[in-house]
Amino acid sequence: MTSSLRTGVRPRTGVRPTMKDVAAAAGVGLKTVSRVVNGESGVRDGTAERVREAIEALGFRRNDSARLLRTGRTASVALVLEDISDPFSSALSRAVEQVAAAEGCLLFTGSSGERADRERELALAFCARRVDGLIVVPAGDDHRYLLPEIASGTPVVFLDRPAGGIDADAVLSDNAGGARRGTAHLIAHGHRRIGFVGDLRAIHTAAERERGYRAAMAEAGLPVDDRWVDCGPTDRARVGEAVRRLTAGPDAVTALFTANNRVTLAALHHLPAERRPAVVGFDDLELADLLTPGLTVVAQDPAALGALAARRLFARLAGDVGAPACLEVPTTLIPRGSGEIRS
Amino acid sequence: MTSSLRTGVRPRTGVRPTMKDVAAAAGVGLKTVSRVVNGESGVRDGTAERVREAIEALGFRRNDSARLLRTGRTASVALVLEDISDPFSSALSRAVEQVAAAEGCLLFTGSSGERADRERELALAFCARRVDGLIVVPAGDDHRYLLPEIASGTPVVFLDRPAGGIDADAVLSDNAGGARRGTAHLIAHGHRRIGFVGDLRAIHTAAERERGYRAAMAEAGLPVDDRWVDCGPTDRARVGEAVRRLTAGPDAVTALFTANNRVTLAALHHLPAERRPAVVGFDDLELADLLTPGLTVVAQDPAALGALAARRLFARLAGDVGAPACLEVPTTLIPRGSGEIRS
Numbered sequence: 001m002t003s004s005l006r007t008g009v010r011p012r013t014g015v016r017p018t019m020k021d022v023a024a025a026a027g028v029g030l031k032t033v034s035r036v037v038n039g040e041s042g043v044r045d046g047t048a049e050r051v052r053e054a055i056e057a058l059g060f061r062r063n064d065s066a067r068l069l070r071t072g073r074t075a076s077v078a079l080v081l082e083d084i085s086d087p088f089s090s091a092l093s094r095a096v097e098q099v100a101a102a103e104g105c106l107l108f109t110g111s112s113g114e115r116a117d118r119e120r121e122l123a124l125a126f127c128a129r130r131v132d133g134l135i136v137v138p139a140g141d142d143h144r145y146l147l148p149e150i151a152s153g154t155p156v157v158f159l160d161r162p163a164g165g166i167d168a169d170a171v172l173s174d175n176a177g178g179a180r181r182g183t184a185h186l187i188a189h190g191h192r193r194i195g196f197v198g199d200l201r202a203i204h205t206a207a208e209r210e211r212g213y214r215a216a217m218a219e220a221g222l223p224v225d226d227r228w229v230d231c232g233p234t235d236r237a238r239v240g241e242a243v244r245r246l247t248a249g250p251d252a253v254t255a256l257f258t259a260n261n262r263v264t265l266a267a268l269h270h271l272p273a274e275r276r277p278a279v280v281g282f283d284d285l286e287l288a289d290l291l292t293p294g295l296t297v298v299a300q301d302p303a304a305l306g307a308l309a310a311r312r313l314f315a316r317l318a319g320d321v322g323a324p325a326c327l328e329v330p331t332t333l334i335p336r337g338s339g340e341i342r343s
Numbered sequence: 344m345t346s347s348l349r350t351g352v353r354p355r356t357g358v359r360p361t362m363k364d365v366a367a368a369a370g371v372g373l374k375t376v377s378r379v380v381n382g383e384s385g386v387r388d389g390t391a392e393r394v395r396e397a398i399e400a401l402g403f404r405r406n407d408s409a410r411l412l413r414t415g416r417t418a419s420v421a422l423v424l425e426d427i428s429d430p431f432s433s434a435l436s437r438a439v440e441q442v443a444a445a446e447g448c449l450l451f452t453g454s455s456g457e458r459a460d461r462e463r464e465l466a467l468a469f470c471a472r473r474v475d476g477l478i479v480v481p482a483g484d485d486h487r488y489l490l491p492e493i494a495s496g497t498p499v500v501f502l503d504r505p506a507g508g509i510d511a512d513a514v515l516s517d518n519a520g521g522a523r524r525g526t527a528h529l530i531a532h533g534h535r536r537i538g539f540v541g542d543l544r545a546i547h548t549a550a551e552r553e554r555g556y557r558a559a560m561a562e563a564g565l566p567v568d569d570r571w572v573d574c575g576p577t578d579r580a581r582v583g584e585a586v587r588r589l590t591a592g593p594d595a596v597t598a599l600f601t602a603n604n605r606v607t608l609a610a611l612h613h614l615p616a617e618r619r620p621a622v623v624g625f626d627d628l629e630l631a632d633l634l635t636p637g638l639t640v641v642a643q644d645p646a647a648l649g650a651l652a653a654r655r656l657f658a659r660l661a662g663d664v665g666a667p668a669c670l671e672v673p674t675t676l677i678p679r680g681s682g683e684i685r686s
Contacts, residue, residue, distance in 0.1 A: 016495040059491025064471035076451075076472070084440060084452075087629075090433035097427060097454055106468055108419075109427075109452050111440055125449055128407035129419070148402025152359040268633055286430075287630035290611055 017058040025054035037062055077313060078108035078126035079159075080119055080136045085111075088261060088283060088302050089137070092159065095306025096135060103314050105132065114203075116140025127154055133313040135159050141202070143168070155316035159309040161204040162326065169316070170326045171309040175205050175282075178298040178331030179212025180219075182280040183257050185296070185333060187220045190343040191255040191278060194222075195246040197239060197267060198231040198259035206231060209259045209282055228253055239266035247272050254278065254343040261285060264295070278341040282331075289336055296339025299332045360401040368397035380405055420656060421451035421469035422502075423462055423479045428454075431604060431626060431645050432480070435502065438649025439478060446657050448475065457546075459483025470497055476656040478502050484545070486511070498659035502652040504547040505669065512659070513669045514652040518548050518625075521641040521674030522555025523562075525623040526600050528639070528676060530563045533686040534598040534621060537565075538589040540582060540610060541574040541602035549574065552602045552625055571596055582609035590615050597621065597686040604628060607638070621684035623676075632679055639682025642675045 019033045026033065028047060035043050036051040043051070054060075064075075079096050081089040089111075097107045108126055112119035119139040126134055127149045134149070134156045141164035146156055150168070158170040186194050196213045199206035210229065217224050230242035239258075243266075246253050255278035258264040264281035268291070271277065281288075281297045288295035308327055366376045371390060378386050379394040386394070397403075407418075422439050424432040432454075440450045451469055455462035462482040469477055470492045477492070477499045484507035489499055493511070501513040529537050539556045542549035553572065560567050573585035582601075586609075589596050598621040601607040607624030611634070614620065624631075624640045631638035651670055 059494060061467070061471055061491065063473060064468070083437065084427070085430075085434045085437035087428075087430060087433070090430070090436075091428045093433075093452070094426065094428035094454060097452070101453075106451055106453065106465075106472065108449055109436070109440070110444075110449065111437060122449075124404070125407070128404055129449065130406060148360075148404065151402060265629065268630070285630055286608065287611070287628055287634065290634055291630065292635045 017060045019060070021058055022051060022054045022060050025058060026050045073132055074130050075104055076106045076108060076129070076131050077133045077135065077310075078110070078123075078129075078131040080110050080112055080122045080126070080134070082114055082137055082139065083111045084109055086261075087286070088300070091302035092137070092306040092309075095303045096310045099307055099310035099314065112137075112139040114139050116142075120145055124149075130154075133157070133317055135309050135313055136163075137161065138163065138204075140164065141204075155313055157309045157313045157316070159305060167324050169309075169312050169324045171305055171312060172326060172328055173205070173300045173305060174328050174330050175208035176212035176215065178300070178333075179209040179257065179259065179282060180216040181212075181331070181333050182282065182296075182298040182339070183213045183216035184220070185335070185339055186255040186257065186278055186280055187216060187222065189255075189278060189340055192222055192343065193225075193228070193251075193253045194255045194257060195228045195242075195253035195277075196230070196257050196259065197242050197246070197263050198229075199234055199263065201231045206259060213257055213259075227251075234260065234262035234266065236266040236269065239263050240270040243267045243270040244272075247275075247277055252277075255280075255339075255341075258282065264297075268295070276341065278339055278343070280333075280339040284334065288334075291338070293338045293341070294336025296336050297334050299334055301329055301331070304329050359406075360403045362403070364401055365394065365397045365403050368401060369393045416475055417473050418447055419449045419451060419472070419474050420476045420478065420653075421453070421466075421472075421474040423453050423455055423465045423469070423477070425457055425480050425482065426454045427452055429604075430629070431643070434645035435480070435649040435652075438646045439653040442650055442653035442657065455480070455482040457482050459485075463488055467492075473497075476500070476660055478652050478656055479506075480504065481506065481547075483507065484547075498656055500652045500656045500659070502648060510667050512652075512655050512667045514648055514655065515669065515671055516548070516643045516648060517671050517673050518551035519555035519558065521643070521676075522552035522600065522602065522625060523559040524555075524674070524676050525625065525639075525641040525682070526556045526559035527563070528678070528682055529598040529600065529621055529623055530559060530565065532598075532621060532683055534596075535565055535686065536568075536571070536594075536596040537598045537600060538571045538573070538585075538596035538620075539600050539602065540585050540589070540606050541572075542577055542606065544574045549602060556600055556602075570594075577603065577605035577609065579609040579612065582606050583613040586610045586613040587615075590618075590620055595620075598623075598682075598684075601625065607640075611638070619684065621682055621686070623682040625674075627677065631677075634681070636681045636684070637679030639676075639678050639680065642677055644672055644674070647672050 023030045023033045033051055036048050077100050083089050100107045110122040116139050137159050138161045143163040144165045162170040198210055201207055232238050258267045258281045261283035284297045284299040362376045366373045376394055379391050420443050426432050443450045453465035459482045480502050481504045486506040487508045505513040541553055544550050575581050601610045601624045604626035627640045627642040
């Protein structure tokens with residue numbers, strides 16, 4: 001790979017220059033090189049200059065991994081997500097990265113794909129690399145496997161969903177409150193028959209949003225027909241089938257609450273052209289305001305969620321030993337048209 | 344943080360159990376523990392079982408960082424992106440992650456925010472951690488700073504944009520070809536006055552797409568008025584101003600080629616309601632098919648780009664010493680309505 005470097009440099013492939021090479025090239029002792037590399041005092045200006053020239057000429061770089069290993073810190077944190085390519089996950093990641101960067105830390109990321117075994121595998125692999133701290137968007141519901149890591153001093157903060165089986169810091173959206181407000185918005189526009197299309201019930205956020213929907217219906221004294229509630233995987237086939245079933249026939253619902261970004265996206269592709277139901281979605285989408293009608297959503301704030309989780313993690317690393325807390329980030333109802341269609 | 348663990352375990356905070364602790368608990372020698380931990384033979388079943396029980400009871404975990412440091416590999420690779428929260432970047436990241444995971448490698452990610460100094464800082468920080476390999480989406484145009492890393496055996500693959508000043512592997516979209524096809528599509532629908540709204544010209548992909556646009560116009564024998572070409576930052580204010588200028592007055596263009604996802608998004612918010620121009624965008628958007636009219640795009644394949652770059656990196660790690668190559672991934676024109684509006 002280095003055979004055709006355009007610059008004419010002919011470095012020794014595969015061999016990193018050592019401090020010894022620098023010492024030899026600069027005609028000084030190893031200790032002097034070490035002092036210059038680590039910014040310690042006690043080296044004369046002219047000598048330090050010679051050492052720096054040798055470092056530059058040889059392309060010497062300090063091995064941070066080895067150095068950090070000796071300090072007991074790796075200046076890295078890790079984030080286990082559901083899927084980095086999902087816009088919600090990637091916004092979380094960016095926010096965590098920004099806080100980590102301000103703390104001089106690099107970030108590992110890994111996607112669990114909503115699989116508990118992969119979450120565990122990734123989390124433990126990051127811990128085995130001795131990351132200083134870990135943020136986990138849980139796929140599973142039993143996090144006792146992290147107890148030895150927490151016990152030995154690696155703080156763990158859970159994000160988007162709480163930990164299972166252990167008492168740990170968590171940063172969550174106000175899922176139930178947001179769904180309640182979104183459903184109440186539909187009720188306020190005259191709807192009585194409102195369908196709920198959600199994610200798998202085993203997922204904490206999905207269950208919380210269903211709870212919010214049911215709370216709003218109960219507060220308005222409206223019964224919920226069990227056939228109006230459809231929970232399951234978020235693929236287009238299943239969501240499409242749910243939407244078709246809910247919006248057809250004499251018993252059709254007049255409004256839909258779609259409980260996450262993928263459900264909403266799939267549902268929008270399967271709305272009936274006639275007697276179009278009102279729709280409020282949980283999670284904002286990038287072109288939501290350009291649709292006809294605009295898409296009314298209950299927006300989460302992934303940047304705030306990620307930043308809060310990262311700040312919590314660094315507070316723990318800085319020595320905060322207070323009891324684990326669950327921090328909640330508010331959601332925002334954004335009316336744009338689809339949720340204001342009257343029944 | 345561990346004071347209120349619900350499980351009743353009272354681990355020693357901040358102290359990781361060592362192999363010595365495991366040996367003492369199991370009543371065996373250190374070498375025996377080491378054999379079990381590293382999966383070596385020569386330990387009787389009953390003894391191995393006792394060691395595994397002690398490992399479980401104490402929560403002992405092998406320190407992969409130290410172990411890997413001795414092998415000279417860290418089983419980690421790093422990806423420097425423009426912005427992990429951008430859908431194109433996050434799709435690249437997911438693809439790289441999947442290839443890395445199949446190779447047993449963890450992934451570091453970092454966002455340069457389109458700043459050359461930050462790209463350099465991140466890339467060198469990852470190298471100082473001795474990542475096994477590096478994938479860079481360049482923000483800057485001079486990558487000679489990576490020569491010492493490449494020389495000492497860390498392969499680097501450039502993604503989305505080529506390296507500057509060094510000869511290195513690169514995986515790119517067919518930017519010029521895609522823009523040419525998109526522009527030719529507008530010409531085929533009767534347009535003669537076609538505006539081009541692009542990113543900063545200093546960015547390789549932006550310059551390539553402008554080249555493709557100009558090539559299509561030249562092939563059709565159409566002159567390009569310099570006022571039709573507007574390049575600059577992708578924020579809404581600047582793109583909005585460009586769209587308003589291009590689509591107003593007697594000299595208005597009848598079609599727009601918007602040269603990346605952020606430009607397209609901003610442009611869609613500023614299209615005139617009357618005499619709506621045809622639009623073809625470079626990059627697909629999640630709700631593009633649900634707009635009215637649907638958005639015609641030249642779609643990139645970020646999953647293929649990321650996977651190809653990662654496979655190239657692992658081929659280098661596996662010993663491929665062939666000359667650096669530039670690999671190109673094709674783009675796809677997806678007609679959905681906005682690009683088929685006739686002049």
